[in-house]
Amino acid sequence: MIPKKIIIVGGGTAGWMCASMLAKKWHAHAVQITLVESKKIGTIGVGEGSTPFLRQFFQSLNISEKEWMPACDATYKCGIAFPDWCGANAPKSYFHPFYSEIDSPLVNDFFNSCQQRREGYNSPCLPDDYFITAYLAQQNKAPYTPKNETLGVDYGYHFDAEKLGNFLSKYAQSLGVRHINDKVSAVKHLDNNIETISTEYHGILRGDLFIDCSGFNGLLIQKTLGETLTSYEKYLPNNRAVAIATQHDDTSQYGTYTLSKALESGWMWSIPLQSRIGNGYVYSSQYLSNEDAEQQLRKALDEYTAPALHLSWTPGRINQHWKGNCLAVGLSQGFLEPLEAPMLNLVQQTCEAYIEYSERFENNAETRSQFNHMINRFIDGTRDYLQAHYAVNSRNDSQYWIDNRNNTHQSTTLKSLINGWKSTESFDAVLARHCNELVYAKTSWYCLFSGMGHYHPHQKGELDLSNQKWQNAKNHCQNLADKFVNQSALFSPSLEYV
Ligand SMILES: Cc1cc2nc3c(=O)[nH]c(=O)nc-3n(C[C@H](O)[C@H](O)[C@H](O)COP(=O)(O)OP(=O)(O)OC[C@H]3O[C@@H](n4cnc5c(N)ncnc54)[C@H](O)[C@@H]3O)c2cc1C
Known part of the structure; x- marks a missing residue:
C-alpha cells in the first residue's frame, strides 16, 4: 500500500536519493513528502565512488549527464x-x-x-x-x-558527495518535496510504529511512513525502535x-x-x-x-x-530495515566499508524494493x-x-x-x-x-x-x-x-x- 504522508529524517546522499526516487515514482499519487535535516549536524561528507547502478538511478529520474555531472564535479x-x-x-x-x-x-x-x-x-x-x-x-x-x-560500455561515476546531495535536493524540491532545516529533538512511538517527530523550531510532524536517513545516528530505526547492529567485525577488518x-x-x-x-x-x-x-x-x-x-x-x-x-564505524548491519512504519535507508541500515563502493547501490536497491513492495503488497x-x-x-x-x-x-x-x-x-x-x-x-x-x-x-x-x-x-x-x-x-x-x-x-x- 502506497503511504500518503512520508517523513524522511536526514539530508545526506541517502535522504535526497530516497526523496528523489519516491517523488518521481509517486508524483501522480499525490504523496506528500517532507525531508527534515539538520545542517548543524551535517552529513558524513565522504562517499565519492559509484557502481554502474548510479547510471540507472539518473536514467530513472530522466536526468542527463550534461545536467548533473558538471554540477557535482x-x-x-x-x-x-x-x-x-x-x-x-x-x-x-x-x-x-x-x-x-x-x-x-x-x-x-x-x-x-x-x-x-x-x-x-x-x-x-x-x-x-x-x-x-x-x-x-x-x-x-x-x-x-x-x-x-552502437556498442555500449557500462560505467560508474566519481562525484562530490555534498554537491550530489545539493543537486538532488533541488531536483526533489522541484517535484514538491518539502524541505525543513531543523533538528529532530524527540520521537514518539507506540510499539513499532512511529507516531510523530518533534523538531526544535518547526513543531511536530506526523506521517504514515518515516524513513530513517539519519546516517550512523540511526535515530528512528535504532535509537527509537531498538534495532541493533549485528557486528561483522569478525569478517571484515576495517573500522x-x-x-x-x-x-x-x-x-x-x-x-x-x-x-x-x-x-x-x-x-x-x-x-x-x-x-x-x-x-x-x-x-x-x-x-x-x-x-x-x-x-x-x-x-x-x-x-x-x-x-x-x-x-x-563498526562494520555490520541491522536485521530489520523495514520495521512497523519505519524504513531505514543508508548508513542507518549499517555499513561494511568503502571497498568496491557498494553503499549507494544499497540505498538505491532499498528504495526501489520498498516502492515495488508497497505497490504490490499490504504493509x-x-x-x-x-x-x-x-x-x-x-x-x-x-x-x-x-x-x-x-x-x-x-x-x-x-x-x-x-x-x-x-x-x-x-x-x-x-x-x-x-x-x-x-x-x-x-x-x-x-x-x-x-x-x-x-x-x-x-x-x-x-x-x-x-x-x-x-x-x-x-x-x-x-x-x-x-x-x-x-x-x-x-x-x-x-x-x-x-x-x-x-x-x-x-x-x-x-x-x-x-
Ligand atoms: C570512509 C567512507 C567512505 C565511503 N565511500 C563510499 C563510496 O565511495 N561509495 C559509496 O557508495 N559509499 C561510500 N560510503 C558510504 C556513503 O558515505 C554513505 O552510504 C552515503 O553518504 C549515505 O550516507 P547517509 O545519507 O546515510 O548519512 P549522512 O551523510 O551522515 O547523512 C545523515 C543526515 O541525517 C541528518 N541527521 C542526523 N541526525 C539528525 C537529527 N537529530 N535531526 C535532523 N537531522 C539529522 C544529518 O544532518 C544528515 O543530513 C563511504 C562511507 C565512509 C564512512
Missing part, C-alpha cells in the same frame, strides 16, 4: 585498480572492470584462460588484458560511447578511515578509475573528481592508531598541510519479513565479495595482511568459492551452486581470484606470452579503445559535453 569511472594486494609470485596489480556487452566477444577467452591456469597451464589470465574498460582506464579515456558507435583531498597535478589528465592501493594495515583510495582528488586510508584500529594512519596517508600523498577527516509482517530477507541477503552477499579481497591476499609484510588471510570466520558460501577456485571442479559449477547467495556477478569473481593470483603454486609457472588468444584480446581491446576520447577533452568547453 563528477568524472567517469571505468572500474577499480588494485595494486599491492599480493606478495611475491602474484600480480603487482589487477583491474576490476565494469563488464559490458562490448566485452562479450572476449569474455569467454578470459574465463577459459583462468580455467586453463587452474588446470596448471600457463595461460595469461590477468583481467586487465581482456576488458575494454581496463584499457580506457589506463589511458584516462572516458567510457562514453563515441559518436556513430576506521582518514580522508585528505589533494589537487590535480595535471588537469588535462583526469583519471577514469578508482585507485584502491593496499598499504601496511589497510588500503588507500584515490578518486579523481573534476576539481580535486579525494583520498583516504581505510584501516583497522586493532593494527594502527589514527595518528599513524594519518601520517602514512600524508606520506603516500606527499601532502602535509591539507585538513584530515577521521571517521570510524504487514509477512511483506516486511520478505523485504528484510532480501536486503539482508544483498548486504551479506556484498560482504562476502569484500571479505574475499582480504582472504586471498598473499602479502607477508605485516601482521594485518597475514591475520586477514588466516581469518577462519567466513560464510560457508565464501569458503566454498575460495576452495572451489583452487579445486579441479569447474568454477562455473561452484558459482551455480551459490547463485542464490551471490550479489557480484561471475565476471567479478573471476577477476578477483585471477587478479589476486589465487592459484596453487604449481599453477603459477611462467606465462605463455605467445598465447594467440591473449594477443588477439589485447589487439581487439586496444583497437576499440582508440575510438574513445580522453575524459578531459570531453569536459572541455570547446567540445559538446556528452
